[in-house]
Amino acid sequence: MTVNGNAVAAEVADRTLLVHFVREVAGLTAANVGCDTSSCGSCTILLDGQSVKSCTVLAAQADGREVVTVEGLAGGPDGLHPVQQAFRAEHGLQCGFCTPGMVMAAVSLLAENPRPTEEQVRSGLEGNLCRCTGYHNIVRAVLAAAGAMEEMEQR
Numbered sequence: 001m002t003v004n005g006n007a008v009a010a011e012v013a014d015r016t017l018l019v020h021f022v023r024e025v026a027g028l029t030a031a032n033v034g035c036d037t038s039s040c041g042s043c044t045i046l047l048d049g050q051s052v053k054s055c056t057v058l059a060a061q062a063d064g065r066e067v068v069t070v071e072g073l074a075g076g077p078d079g080l081h082p083v084q085q086a087f088r089a090e091h092g093l094q095c096g097f098c099t100p101g102m103v104m105a106a107v108s109l110l111a112e113n114p115r116p117t118e119e120q121v122r123s124g125l126e127g128n129l130c131r132c133t134g135y136h137n138i139v140r141a142v143l144a145a146a147g148a149m150e151e152m153e154q155r
């Protein structure tokens with residue numbers, strides 16, 4: 001598969017989950033395993049541009065496909081994606097455990113709906129749990145990122 005633009009190939013057991021492949025074979029440890037049962041969203045990554053909970057996908061199902069993790073997002077002038085910048089600016093994180101998954105879910109949400117309402121952000125992120133923030137600043141960050149990305153497009 002391609003992970004953040006790089007080809008990564010390995011023989012793995014049939015039961016290997018994509019999140020374990022990404023963490024242990026590709027060596028990218030931002031996607032976290034919070035629950036292993038598709039409840040928390042901390043393992044969210046993009047698979048062919050769609051957000052998936054990578055604990056619910058077998059590595060073999062990603063064979064030949066394109067994976068993007070939060071490590072592959074950066075690239076802006078200060079090295080951060082607008083969603084990452086907005087999470088920082090709006091204090092959308094505390095311990096940070098949920099953040100890589102939350103950011104990837106937000107990136108996917110904004111790709112599908114570049115100008116979401118607050119309600120749409122809340123419902124778009126309902127599969128991602130945060131034990132720290134109370135969600136308020138996360139929602140503000142996603143709305144701020146939407147505004148920043150729209151401005152960048154208009155330039």
Ligand code: FES
Pocket residue numbers: 032033034035036037038039040041042043044053054055056
């Ligand atoms: S670890 Fe995948 S949803 Fe919780």
Ligand code: FES
Pocket residue numbers: 092093094095096097098099129130131132133
């Ligand atoms: S910032 Fe701690 S779980 Fe979300």
